[in-house]
Amino acid sequence: MKICMIGAGYVGLVTGACFAEMGNDVICIEENKDKVKMLEKGNVPIYEPGLKEIIERNVKEGRLSFSYDISTGIQNSLICFITVGTPLGDDGSADLKYVLRVAGQIGDSMNDYKIIVDKSTVPVGTGEMVRETILKRLEERGLSHIEFDVVSNPEFLKEGNAVQDFMRPERVIIGTDNIRTAEIMKALYEPFVRTSNNPVLIMDIRSAELAKYASNAFLATKITFMNELSILCDKVGADIFQIREGMGTDSRIGPRFLLAGVGYGGSCFPKDIQALVKTSKNKGHTLEICEATLRANQRQKEYFAGKIVSFFKEEGLDPKEINIAIWGLTFKPKTDDVRDAPAIDIIRALLERGFNISAYDPQGMDNAKAILGNSIAYAKDHYDMLDGADALAIVTEWNMFKSPDMKRVKELMRRPVIFDGRNIYSPDEIRAMGFTYFGVGRG
Numbered sequence: 001m002k003i004c005m006i007g008a009g010y011v012g013l014v015t016g017a018c019f020a021e022m023g024n025d026v027i028c029i030e031e032n033k034d035k036v037k038m039l040e041k042g043n044v045p046i047y048e049p050g051l052k053e054i055i056e057r058n059v060k061e062g063r064l065s066f067s068y069d070i071s072t073g074i075q076n077s078l079i080c081f082i083t084v085g086t087p088l089g090d091d092g093s094a095d096l097k098y099v100l101r102v103a104g105q106i107g108d109s110m111n112d113y114k115i116i117v118d119k120s121t122v123p124v125g126t127g128e129m130v131r132e133t134i135l136k137r138l139e140e141r142g143l144s145h146i147e148f149d150v151v152s153n154p155e156f157l158k159e160g161n162a163v164q165d166f167m168r169p170e171r172v173i174i175g176t177d178n179i180r181t182a183e184i185m186k187a188l189y190e191p192f193v194r195t196s197n198n199p200v201l202i203m204d205i206r207s208a209e210l211a212k213y214a215s216n217a218f219l220a221t222k223i224t225f226m227n228e229l230s231i232l233c234d235k236v237g238a239d240i241f242q243i244r245e246g247m248g249t250d251s252r253i254g255p256r257f258l259l260a261g262v263g264y265g266g267s268c269f270p271k272d273i274q275a276l277v278k279t280s281k282n283k284g285h286t287l288e289i290c291e292a293t294l295r296a297n298q299r300q301k302e303y304f305a306g307k308i309v310s311f312f313k314e315e316g317l318d319p320k321e322i323n324i325a326i327w328g329l330t331f332k333p334k335t336d337d338v339r340d341a342p343a344i345d346i347i348r349a350l351l352e353r354g355f356n357i358s359a360y361d362p363q364g365m366d367n368a369k370a371i372l373g374n375s376i377a378y379a380k381d382h383y384d385m386l387d388g389a390d391a392l393a394i395v396t397e398w399n400m401f402k403s404p405d406m407k408r409v410k411e412l413m414r415r416p417v418i419f420d421g422r423n424i425y426s427p428d429e430i431r432a433m434g435f436t437y438f439g440v441g442r443g
């Protein structure tokens with residue numbers, strides 16, 4: 001099938017490359033000319049394991065290309081995917097300006113039947129707004145007889161595992177009111193579910209739009225529940241790890257998303273839950289659990305920063321004399337994405353108190369620099385930065401941080417104090433090595 005992806009970011013690039021991998025002809029349209037130039041030179045503007053190889057192969061075999069010429073991309077494709085950002089607007093709802101601009105561009109360019117697929121995460125009712133925007137532009141061009149269908153196809157890939165997730169989805173959701181379009185979309189996704197037999201779920205557009213928000217809100221709440229409990233564990237001397245085992249072995253609960261830490265972050269959960277809360281508020285309904293999740297997640301980040309602040313306060317030390325080394329800036333491992341990463345809020349809270357911060361992340365340094373500027377020092381290596389450090393805080397659980405040379409870590413540090421925001425170390429083992437250790441909810 002001939003496909004165009006409009007917006008070559010985390011979702012558009014992965015999705016486009018994976019559709020091409022299955023034999024489709026894909027053109028990724030991107031308005032940022034620097035990104036297009038990078039992609040044309042064989043460079044991938046984001047870090048996502050396995051993506052570069054798939055892009056290289058499909059470009060070489062002629063199934064994948066990049067362009068900023070949106071008209072040609074739309075005119076040469078049967079299916080046009082909208083994969084642009086839907087950031088949080090000033091009023092807490094999803095900002096649809098990018099999505100609706102693309103809808104306008106589609107209406108300005110299309111010359112025959114198209115299937116317009118909204119893959120961006122959008123609030124209920126956006127499908128209708130996209131349809132109206134396209135129709136209005138077609139009318140202005142005197143082409144209102146041209147038919148088109150609007151489909152909602154929310155994306156569930158996870159950064160860091162995006163290629164795998166897209167190639168073997170647990171489910172695909174297609175929101176459409178047209179049986180013929182549903183069949184075309186099913187055929188497009190069939191190779192991705194052939195071996196797994198996982199479902200392609202056909203539903204109405206509004207339910208598809210809401211299913212995405214519901215999933216993200218539920219997952220964020222699951223994490224947040226454990227985070228809340230971890231604070232209680234610290235207060236009563238219980239271990240959140242053991243509680244996780246006790247809960248997660250119940251098949252109704254399951255073990256996943258039960259790891260306590262520094263709070264969720266990233267480009268999706270924070271903005272999506274806020275947008276869902278706002279959608280509901282606009283309809284006069286309060287989503288009590290989601291609102292509590294938002295508050296508790298904010299508190300979790302403050303709680304972790306507060307542990308560091310309290311420790312040095314109790315020691316009677318001036319933050320201005322204290323050097324904190326941070327391992328991990330991205331919101332999770334295996335991505336370079338720092339959007340709404342807990343590390344950013346935690347660092348800002350420590351800076352406000354006067355601490356000196358240096359940070360290291362294997363992939364997220366450039367993106368973090370764009371946000372934090374020169375307010376912190378950026379280390380070239382995760383050991384050198386420990387020279388003279390008074391505490392090490394682990395904020396992202398990259399594999400390279402899981403089994404470091406602890407002897408070397410201890411020798412380099414001025415004070416051997418570890419704040420393990422992801423519970424990646426065994427408290428007993430670390431303490432036996434002579435460190436002062438603080439986990440999250442480890443009793």
Ligand SMILES: NC(=O)c1ccc[n+]([C@@H]2O[C@H](COP(=O)([O-])OP(=O)(O)OC[C@H]3O[C@@H](n4cnc5c(N)ncnc54)[C@H](O)[C@@H]3O)[C@@H](O)[C@H]2O)c1
Nearest residue numbers: 007008009010011029030031083084085086120121155159
């Ligand atoms: N990142 C994720 O893990 C993830 C997962 C599932 C769903 N989503 C959703 O998918 C959507 C896209 O997210 P993302 O992380 O890929 O965003 P992103 O910011 O990485 O990418 C969006 C891209 O679209 C481009 N763009 C914007 N307007 C354009 C236009 N008119 N023409 C051409 N290009 C244009 C931007 O320059 C940018 O490169 C969002 O709604 C997000 O919530 C994201």
